[in-house]
Amino acid sequence: MSSIKKFNYVxxxxxxxxxxxxxxxxxxxxxxxDQNKEINKNVAGLHKYAKNNQIKGKLxxxxxxxxxxxxxVMIVDIVNRGIPLFWFIGNNATSITQLDLPYAINDGFYLxxxxxxxxxxxxxxxxxxxxxxxxxxxxxxxxxxxxxxIMSELDTSTQHFMSSVDNRNLKxxxxxxxxxxxxxxxxxxxxxxxxxxxxxxxxEIPRDEWRFGKINDNNEYxxxxxxxxxxxxxxxxxxxxxxxxxxxxxxxxxxxxILRDCISWLKxxxxxxxxxIGQLNYAIAVGGSQSGRLLRTWVNDDFNVDEKNREIFDxxxxxxxxSSRGQFNQYFGQPSVAFPHLSPIQxxxxxxxxxxxxTDHIGSLHENIDKRKSKxxxxxxxxxxEYHRGDASLLHTSLNGEKDxxxxxxxxxxxxxxxxxxxxxDWPPSFANGLKNNIYIQQNYYIPVHLSPFYRAQLLLxxxxxxQSIEPPKSIYPTLKSNSLVxxxxxxxxxxxxxxxxxxxxxSISRLWRRDFGYSFNDVPSIDENGxxxxxxxxxxxxxxxxxxxxxxxxxxxxxxEWKIMMISGSLIPFSITKSMRLLSNDPRLSIExxxxxxxxxxxxxxxxxxxxxxxxxxxxxxxxxxxLFSSKLWDWIYSL
Numbered sequence: 001m002s003s004i005k006k007f008n009y010v011x012x013x014x015x016x017x018x019x020x021x022x023x024x025x026x027x028x029x030x031x032x033x034d035q036n037k038e039i040n041k042n043v044a045g046l047h048k049y050a051k052n053n054q055i056k057g058k059l060x061x062x063x064x065x066x067x068x069x070x071x072x073v074m075i076v077d078i079v080n081r082g083i084p085l086f087w088f089i090g091n092n093a094t095s096i097t098q099l100d101l102p103y104a105i106n107d108g109f110y111l112x113x114x115x116x117x118x119x120x121x122x123x124x125x126x127x128x129x130x131x132x133x134x135x136x137x138x139x140x141x142x143x144x145x146x147x148x149x150i151m152s153e154l155d156t157s158t159q160h161f162m163s164s165v166d167n168r169n170l171k172x173x174x175x176x177x178x179x180x181x182x183x184x185x186x187x188x189x190x191x192x193x194x195x196x197x198x199x200x201x202x203x204e205i206p207r208d209e210w211r212f213g214k215i216n217d218n219n220e221y222x223x224x225x226x227x228x229x230x231x232x233x234x235x236x237x238x239x240x241x242x243x244x245x246x247x248x249x250x251x252x253x254x255x256x257x258i259l260r261d262c263i264s265w266l267k268x269x270x271x272x273x274x275x276x277i278g279q280l281n282y283a284i285a286v287g288g289s290q291s292g293r294l295l296r297t298w299v300n301d302d303f304n305v306d307e308k309n310r311e312i313f314d315x316x317x318x319x320x321x322x323s324s325r326g327q328f329n330q331y332f333g334q335p336s337v338a339f340p341h342l343s344p345i346q347x348x349x350x351x352x353x354x355x356x357x358x359t360d361h362i363g364s365l366h367e368n369i370d371k372r373k374s375k376x377x378x379x380x381x382x383x384x385x386e387y388h389r390g391d392a393s394l395l396h397t398s399l400n401g402e403k404d405x406x407x408x409x410x411x412x413x414x415x416x417x418x419x420x421x422x423x424x425x426d427w428p429p430s431f432a433n434g435l436k437n438n439i440y441i442q443q444n445y446y447i448p449v450h451l452s453p454f455y456r457a458q459l460l461l462x463x464x465x466x467x468q469s470i471e472p473p474k475s476i477y478p479t480l481k482s483n484s485l486v487x488x489x490x491x492x493x494x495x496x497x498x499x500x501x502x503x504x505x506x507x508s509i510s511r512l513w514r515r516d517f518g519y520s521f522n523d524v525p526s527i528d529e530n531g532x533x534x535x536x537x538x539x540x541x542x543x544x545x546x547x548x549x550x551x552x553x554x555x556x557x558x559x560x561x562e563w564k565i566m567m568i569s570g571s572l573i574p575f576s577i578t579k580s581m582r583l584l585s586n587d588p589r590l591s592i593e594x595x596x597x598x599x600x601x602x603x604x605x606x607x608x609x610x611x612x613x614x615x616x617x618x619x620x621x622x623x624x625x626x627x628x629l630f631s632s633k634l635w636d637w638i639y640s641l
Contacts, residue, residue, distance in 0.1 A: 002261055002264070002265060002270035002271070002272060002307070003031045003032055003033045003034070003257070003258065003261040004029060004030075004031055004261050004262060004265040004270055004272065004273065005030045005031060005032050005272060005273075006029070006030040006272075006273060007027050007028075007029055007030075007061075007273055007276065008027055008028045008029075008030065009025065009026075009027050010026040010027050010028060011024075011025070011026045012024070012025045012026075014067065016067075018105065018108070018111070019108075020066050020067065020068055020069060020108075020111050020112065021066070021067040021068065022064055022065060022066050022067055022105075022111050023063075023064070023065050023067055024062075024063070024064050024103065025061075025062070025063040025064075025065075025276055026060075026061070026062055026063075027060075027061050027063075027276070028058050028059070028060060028061070029058065029059050029060075029061050029120070029262060030056075030057075030058050031056070031057055031058070031059065031258050031261065031262070032054055032055070032056045033046075033050075033054065033055045033056075033057075033254060033257055033258065033261075034053060034054050035047055035049075035050040035053050035054065035055070036053050037307070039257075039306070039307050040257055042253070042301050042302070042303070042329070043251055043253035043254060043256070043257050043329065044251055044252075044253050044329050044330055044331050045251035045253070045330070045331025045332070046251050046253065046254065048146060048251075048331065049146070049250065049251050049331070055137065055138070055254060056137075056138040057124075057135060057136050057137045057138050057254075057258075058135075058136045059120055059121045059122070059133075059134070059135045059136070059258060059262065060120065060121040060132075060133040060134060061118070061119070061120040061121070061133075061262070062084065062103070062118070062119045062120070062133065063116070063117070063118050063276060063277060064087075064103065064110070064111070064116070064117045065116040065117070065277055065278065066111045066114055066115075066116070069114050070114050070116065070278060070279070071113060071114030071115060071463070071467075072114075072278075072279055072280055072281040072282065073114070073115055073116070073280070073281070073282045073283070073284060073463055073466075073467065074115070074116045074117075074118055074263075074266065074267065074277065074280050074282070074283045074284070075090070075110060075115045075116070075117050075118065075284050075286060075459070076118045076119075076120075076263055076283060076284065076285045076286070076313070077117065077118065077119040077286055077287075078122070078259075078285055078286065078287035078291035078294060078295060079119050079120070079121065079122070079123075079133050079291060080287070080288065080289060080290050080291045081123065081126065081132075081176065081290060081336060082121060082123060082126045082129075082131075082132035082133050082134050082176075083131075083132065083133075084103075084119035084133065085288065085291075085423075085424075086286045086287075086288070086455075087103060087110075087117060087119065088104075088106070088424060089423050089424060089451070089452050089455050090109050090110055090117075090286075090452070090455060090456060090459065091104075091105065091106035091107055091108060091109050091110060092106055092107045092109060092450075092452045092453075092456070092623075092626070093106045093424070093452075094424070094427075094450075095424060095426065109456055113460070116277055116278075116280065118263075118266060118277075119133055120133060120259070120262055121133035121134040121135045122134075122135050122255040122256075122258065122259050122294075123135060123255060123335050123336075124136065124137050124250055124252075124254070124255065125177050125178045125250075125334070125335065125336070126176060126177060126178070127176055127177065127178060129176060132176070135254075135255055135258065137250060137254070146247065146249075146332070147183045147245045147246065147247050148245070148246055148247075148249060148331060148332040149243065149244070149245050149246070150180075150243070150244065150245075150246045150249075150332060150334070151241060151242065151243050152172055152180065152241070152242050152244075152334070152337075153239060153240070153241050153242075153337070154170045154171075154172070154239070154240045154241075154242065155239055156170065156234045156235065156236050156237060156238055156239075156240070156560060157236065157237055157555065157559050157560035157561055159171060160234075160236060160560070161441075161558075161559050161560065162439070166214070166215055167233045167234055167236065168214075168215045168229050168230055168231060168232075168233050168234065169214040169215055169227055169228070169229050169234075170227065170228050170229075170230075170234055170240060171226060171227055172226050172227065172228065172242070173226055174336055177336060179225075179226035180226060180246055180248075180249075180334075181225045181226065181246065181247055181248045182212050182225045182244050182245065182246065182247075183244075183245040183246060183247040184245065185211070185212035185213065185223065185225055186212075187212075187244055187245055188207065190207065190212075190242070190243065190244040190245070191204060191207070191242070191243045191244075192204070192205045192207075192210050192228065192230075192240060192241070192242050193205065193240065193241040193242075194235070194238055194239075194240055195238065195239045195240070195241065196235075196238055196239075196563070197507050197508065197563065197564070198239065198564065199507070199509070202241055205230065209230060209231065209232065210228055210229065210230040210231075211228065211229055212224075212225055212227070212228055212244075213225075213227055213228070213229055214227040214228075214229045215229050215231075228242065236560040236561075237555070237559070237560030237561030237562065237563075237564070238560075238561065239561075246332060249331070249332030249333070250332065251329075251330070251331050251332070251333075252327055252328050252329060252330055252333035252334075252335050253301075253328065253329035253330070255294075255328065255335070256294075256297070256298055256301065256303045256328060256329055257303065259298075259303070260303045260304070260306060260312055261306070263283055263312050263313070264306040264307075264310065264312055266280065266283075267280050267283050267310075267312070268306075268308075268310060281467070282314045282315070282463075282466050282467060283312065283313050283314055283315075284313060284314065284315040284316070284317065284459070284462060284463065284466070285298075285313045285315070285316045285317070286316075286317045286319070286459070287316075287317075287318060287319065287321075288318075288319030288320050288321070288423065289319070289320050289321065289338075289421065289568070290326070290335070290336065290338060292318045292319050292320060292321030293321045293324045293325050293326040293328070293338075294326065294328045294335070295316050295318050295321070296318065296321055296323075296324065296325045296365060297325045297326060297328040297329055298316075298328075299316070299365055299366060299368075299369060299376070299378065300325060300348070300365050300367075300368065301329050301368070302368035302369050302372075302374075304369060304374060304376055305372070305374070311374065311375065311376065313376060314375070314376065314377065314466045315376070315377045315378070315379075315462045315463070315465070315466045316376065316377070316378045316379070317379045317381070317455075317458065317459060317462055318378060318379060318380050318381065319381050319382075319423070319455075320381070320382055320383060320385070320386055320421050321380075321382070321386070322382055322386035322387075322389070322391040322392035322394075322395065323349040323350075323391045323392055323393075323394040323395040324391055325346050326338075338567070347359075347361060347363065347399075348361075348363035348364050348365050348367070349365065349391075349394040349395060349399075350364055350365060350394070350395060350396060350397075350405040351364060351365050351366050351378075351380075351395070351396075351405075351407055351408050351411050351413075352364050352366070352405055352406050352407070352408050353367075353405075354398055354399065354405045355398070355399070356399060357399055357400050358399075366378075366408060366410075366411070370408070375410070376410065377410050377411070377462060377465050377466055378410065378411045378412075379411070379412050379414065379458060379461075379462055379472075380395060380411065380412070380413045380414070381414045381416060381458065382395070382413075382414075382415055382416070383415070383416045383417075383418075383419040383420065383421060383551065383570070384415065384417060384418065384419075384524065384525050384533050384536075384550070384551025384570065385419075385420070385421045385551045385552070385568060385569065385570045386421070386551075387415075387522075387523070387524045387525055387551055388488070388524050388550075388551035388552040388565065388570075389551075389565065389567045389568070390509070390522050391522060392522075393478075393485060393522045393523040393524070394522055395413060396413055396477060396479070397480060397485070397522075397523065401480070401522070401523060402480075403480065404479045404480050404481055407475050411475075412472055412473075412474070412475045413475040413476075413477045414458075414475065414476055414477065414536070414537055415476065415477040415478060415525065415533065415535070415536030415537065416451070416454065416536060416537050416539065417525065417532060417533035417534070417536040417537065417538050417539070417542050417549075418447065418449075418532050418533055418539075418541065418542045418548075418549030418550070418551075418570070419447065419449055419451060419539065419549070419570075420446065420447040420448075420449060420451070420569070420570060421568040421569060421570070422568070422569075423450065423451035423452065423455065424450060424451075424452070425446060425447065425448045425449070425450065426448070427448055427633070428448065428633075428637050429445040429446055429447075429448040429572055429637065430445065430446065431443070431444070431445060431446070431556060432446075432556075439558075440556040440557075440558045440559065441555065441556055441558075441559045441566075442553040442554065442555055442556050442559070442566050442569055442571070443502040443553060443554045443555070443556050443562065443571075444500075444501070444502055444550075444553050444554075444571035444572065444573055445571065445572040445573075445574075446553070446569055446570070446571070446572065447549050447569075447570045447571070447572050448572065448634070449539070449541055449549075449630070450630065452623075453619050453620065453623035453626065453627060454537070454539065454618060454619065456620055456623065457617060457618055457619050457620050457623075458472075458618070460620070461473070461617055472617070473616060473617060473618070476535070476536055476537050477535065477536060478523075478525045478526065478533075478534070478535040478536065479535070480523075482535060483526065484525060484526045484534050484535035485523040485524070485525065485526065485535075486523055486524065486525075486526045487523060487524075488504075488506075488509045488523075488524050489506055489509070490526075491524055491526070491527055492504055492505075492506070492509075492552075494527065494531065495531065495550075497586070497588055498531060498548070498573065498587060498588070498589065499585040499586065499587055500573070501531075501548075501550075501571070501573050502553075502554050502571075503552075503554075504552055504554055504565050505563070507563070508554070508563055508564060508565055509565075524551065525551070529588075529589070530545055530548055530575075530589055530590075531548035531550065531573070531589065532545060532548055532549055533549075533551070537613075537618055539613065539618075539619075540606045540609040540610050540613070540627055540631065541631070541634070543605075543606075543609040543612075544602065544605045544606045544609050544631075545575070545595075546574065546575060546592060546602075546634055546635060546638055547572050547573055547574040547575055547638065548571075548572075548573040548575075548589065549570060549571070549572055549573075550570050550571040550573065551570050552565050552566075552570060552571065553565065553566045553569050553570055553571040554566070574638045574641065575587075575589055575590065575591055575592050575595075575638075576589075576591040576592070577591060577592050577593060577638070577639060578591050578592075578593050579591045579593060579594050582594075592638070599632070599635050602631070602635060603628060603631060603632060603635075606627070606628060606631045607624070607628060610624050610627050610628070611624070
């Protein structure tokens, strides 16, 4: 029997004036998870948590479906910290402008293609804020007396930048999340460590120099189990790791089980309640960054089959997750933990078999779905940022960095060269995406390229693969065999000759590391004479460049930790406009005037590059003009500097 018990309509509206017309449904789904069911045995810690063998709860769900010309394919947006990012990305929105109802349709891509769009909450530690889709647990149905030792990592820059927070205080919980509560604020064996560089050996701060709680405005200690305080003051830009006994968490794998049952119900219906969606034949999950890491966990732990042995998702479009997973199926896990050198990095990394040299363990991410001969199709799409932060190359190389690991026939791996981690960056470029231009977070301009055009094209490729067995283009990514995958140091050394590029020093290199066995090996894409990536999908701004687009950027001193790379941001480093300017600054890259005689010539070349990518199926013809418009704006912006 399904865990989905009741669907409560919050609102339902039909818009017949739109083209095409559509229905928008907002609801709350009630569920009940039975720990004794065999299908729930892979939820880590569920047996410790449930009272009377069951967990009950609710989740938010949002459905937008076409009223005619449906293609019978459901797109499931695996929301990122409660935000339905891919609704906006798919519909070519310029930004996330509206989380309340109704959702802005923008250019209506999903509906025009006949897709049914679904977003539902899965994260139970989010605060119930307006527009945030979350999961709620019924507290009467679970044990609340368990205590688990956890590690949290705290960044002083994100907490103290542009903030009135006393630098002697650090909050244990990220903004928008339910508080993490220490079991005993006087815990003697709790440990606090300080790191300047991510790869440093942590330096322990004596227990008698810090406390759980905070210093108030009167300079007095105040009991608060969601804070720690250090009388000497936390150093701006440093990282702090804390190990302590936590109470009040939950098995995060509950989310995976409920997602599984929710999508099964929408796709197939169940014996208790009918699905509010019309006929569906296929389901595709889309997720990026945090939700992309969740989908890697989903595949590894194989939540992709329901009680009746039916496939949940037929396809997955996984964006910018590198080789990371996370605490998505862990007793008292923290789903929002994102640092790649912490628990998001877990063996296996590769799609097909590889060996962990430290343990001799053999495994693959797709091992469980391959055992049952699943037909699931997966796109893994990364930018060079996920390589430079220290993990993406492990998706397709051995852990010792000595050989390439092949990609399975039911998967594709694509590198988007010189593209942003955030698919919807703001315009114009600045040193702090999303903040005013006079605020400095990183030392170089961020990359302003919108990835909606590529996202839309690849979604149609994945759909055709699933529904019509039409193979998409082969994987395109850097390899050791082709010498297009190289050491970080080699790339950063080249940038020493580029004026005002601010490359990282070797100590800044982000590497994955084992707490017991030392560092893992990871590489980055090699670069061309412009400093841009090679051996990936080259979008028009790389084929016809006005700048160098890197997979790294250093933090700005105002943000703190100027020796560290930004984990989810790259750099735009413009070419000199004239040859004389280039020679004056000793820049080895050709200037813009040496590349293009006029702006018109530049735009014509961009048009040709876009048409080539349309022919290769990586872009759609309907997005040609928006790409040309962006290129024109970029030219004008660089000339205005």
